[in-house]
Structures are given as structure tokens and as C-alpha cells.
Amino acid sequence: MKGMTIIVKKTAQLIAGMIFMYGIYVIVHGHLTPGGGFAGGVIMAGSLILVILSHGTDFFSLVKEEMGTTIVESAATICVILIATAGFLFGTKVFFNNFLPKGNVGDLVSAGVLPLYNIFVGIEVAASVFIIFLSLIIFKEESPK
Amino acid sequence: MEVAISIITGLMILGALFAIHAKDLLSAVIACGIVGYGLVICFLLLKAPDLAIVQIVVDTITLIMMVAVVLDSSREESFSRLDTFGKIAAATGLIIIVVLFYFFIIASSNLDVLGKSSLRMANAYIHGAAQKTGSANLVTGVVFDFRGYDTMGEAVVLVTAVLGVLTILRLKGKK
Numbered sequence: 073m074k075g076m077t078i079i080v081k082k083t084a085q086l087i088a089g090m091i092f093m094y095g096i097y098v099i100v101h102g103h104l105t106p107g108g109g110f111a112g113g114v115i116m117a118g119s120l121i122l123v124i125l126s127h128g129t130d131f132f133s134l135v136k137e138e139m140g141t142t143i144v145e146s147a148a149t150i151c152v153i154l155i156a157t158a159g160f161l162f163g164t165k166v167f168f169n170n171f172l173p174k175g176n177v178g179d180l181v182s183a184g185v186l187p188l189y190n191i192f193v194g195i196e197v198a199a200s201v202f203i204i205f206l207s208l209i210i211f212k213e214e215s216p217k
Numbered sequence: 218m219e220v221a222i223s224i225i226t227g228l229m230i231l232g233a234l235f236a237i238h239a240k241d242l243l244s245a246v247i248a249c250g251i252v253g254y255g256l257v258i259c260f261l262l263l264k265a266p267d268l269a270i271v272q273i274v275v276d277t278i279t280l281i282m283m284v285a286v287v288l289d290s291s292r293e294e295s296f297s298r299l300d301t302f303g304k305i306a307a308a309t310g311l312i313i314i315v316v317l318f319y320f321f322i323i324a325s326s327n328l329d330v331l332g333k334s335s336l337r338m339a340n341a342y343i344h345g346a347a348q349k350t351g352s353a354n355l356v357t358g359v360v361f362d363f364r365g366y367d368t369m370g371e372a373v374v375l376v377t378a379v380l381g382v383l384t385i386l387r388l389k390g391k392k
Binding site: 145146153170174197 | 266267270271274275277278281282285286289347348350351352353354356357358360361362365366368369371372373375376378379382383386387
């Protein structure tokens with residue numbers, strides 16, 4: 073797949089970083105404002121997809137990117153389950169126990185472990201959507217003409 | 218509000234019908250976008266901004282992927298005439314639609330007004346969740362604390378979907 077014109081490339085370079093930062097904002101503020109891990113993760117994946125669609129596939133080594141993204145996704149999923157299992161060690165012995173101190177309602181650092189769940193689910197969703205896009209592109213590149 | 222939602226739902230049905238019958242596949246994909254973005258406006262009117270954000274982002278990315286696929290393959294829809302089996306299938310579908318509408322009319326007379334129902338669990342969530350979870354956003358409190366198993370299931374479903382895609386779309390084996 074070839075890249076697009078230089079206008080599209082420069083605009084994508086300017087915007088992609090800001091979209092990525094907005095995704096991180098939506099994830100980190102997930103327990104205060106609407107949004108959260110799922111929405112922010114898809115926004116982060118959207119910025120990566122924008123870069124690849126505008127610059128074409130010769131710019132990156134896609135198979136290497138896919139390997140790294142697979143590892144990140146699996147690690148994030150394991151982290152979610154490990155945090156949930158850590159609830160067995162503190163206080164009431166239940167799965168998904170909110171064992172950290174709650175803090176003031178409305179602060180950025182509050183709500184116990186909920187922001188941690190948001191962050192790891194966001195990483196996992198971003199990696200998943202990006203892997204699906206990458207594997208579609210690699211399938212097209214590898215398929216015989 | 219119900220009038221606005223009814224109008225938007227009608228537009229969504231028209232878009233879906235056009236997507237089935239369009240000759241150009243690119244315009245069919247764009248017509249599918251009407252369904253998704255109409256659903257976004259419905260979510261905003263029903264005061265569900267979390268769902269609206271997720272729906273608008275996922276719908277945009279799905280539309281981008283579909284447009285890329287259509288531009289890469291053929292844009293022509295291949296129509297075929299109805300044979301005997303197709304007529305039987307169409308008749309069965311019509312009968313099922315009539316039966317479903319009959320039971321829908323019976324059930325809708327027993328439902329509460331849209332947005333006015335007050336369930337026991339919903340009341341407990343609305344009045345006690347902020348103190349119990351410490352989260353100002355009620356949806357995150359419910360999704361990650363009270364309904365943690367559901368969220369973990371969603372994450373695992375996504376991982377399974379990615380595994381399926383990676384298994385199917387692989388021409389050369391990994392060394």
C-alpha cells in the first residue's frame with residue numbers, strides 16, 4: 073500500500089500526537105468524566121492507524137510492530153487479572169476487591185484501583201484494535217497478486 | 218424526546234434498507250454509517266455520553282476499515298435472481314417478522330414509559346455508588362467495581378477475537 077501526498081503526511085504528523093495524548097487523557101480521567109478504558113484505547117489505536125494509512129506500509133516494518141503489539145496486549149490482560157486477584161490478599165477476601173484507599177471523590181488520584189483497571193484495559197483495547205488492523209494490512213501485502 | 222428518537226430511528230431504518238439495495242458498495246458502506254451515527258445521537262438524547270463516545274469512535278474506525286476494503290476489492294454488487302429456495306427463505310422471514318411484531322405489541326403494553334422505570338438495583342447504584350467506590354463517574358464505578366466479572370469477560374472476548382483474526386489471516390507461518 074502506497075502512502076498519500078505530502079500534505080496528508082504533514083497533517084497526519086501534526087495531528088497524530090495530539091490524538092494519542094487525548095486518548096491518554098480520556099483513559100486517565102475515566103473515573104471522573106465520561107469515557108474510560110474502552111473509549112480511550114480505541115482513540116489511541118485510531119491515531120496509530122492514521123499514521124500508517126497516511127505514510128504507507130513501506131515506512132514501518134509491520135511484522136515487527138505486530139509481534140511487539142501482541143506481547144503488550146497479552147501483558148495488559150494479565151495485569152488486569154493480577155490486580156483483580158490481588159483483592160484476595162487484602163480486607164474482604166473477594167475477587168475484584170477495591171483494596172486501595174478511596175480518597176476524596178473528584179480528585180485525580182482517587183477511587184482506589186479503578187484508575188489502574190482503566191489504564192490496563194485501555195492499553196489492551198488499543199493493542200487489540202491495532203493488531204486487527206495490522207494483520208489485515210499484512211494479509212494484503214503477503215497475498216499473491 | 219420520543220418524537221426525535223422516532224425520527225432518527227426511521228432514518229436509521231432507511232439507511233439500512235438503502236445499504237442492502239445499493240448497486241455501488243462504497244455508497245452501501247456510507248449508508249451503514251448512517252445507522253451508527255444515528256445511534257450516537259440517540260445515546261446523547263438518552264443522556265448516555267459514555268456509550269456515545271465508544272460508539273462514535275468504534276463506528277468511525279470500522280467505517281475506515283470497510284472503505285479501505287471496498288476500495289481494494291470490487292465496487293460492484295453482484296445481484297442474483299431469486300430461485301425457489303430464496304423464495305422459501307423470504308416467506309419464512311416475513312412470517313417470523315409478523316410473529317415477532319405480534320408478541321412485541323403484547324409486551325410493549327406491559328412496559329413502563331421510556332426512561333421512567335425505576336429498578337431496585339438501579340436505585341441502589343445511583344444513590345450509593347459514589348461513596349462506596351470513590352469514583353465520580355458512576356459508569357466506571359459500576360463497570361469496574363460492581364460488575365468487574367463482566368468487564369474481565371469483555372477484555373477476554375477481545376483477546377479471543379484477536380487470536381482468531383491472527384490465526385485466520387496468516388499466509389506465511391512464523392519462523
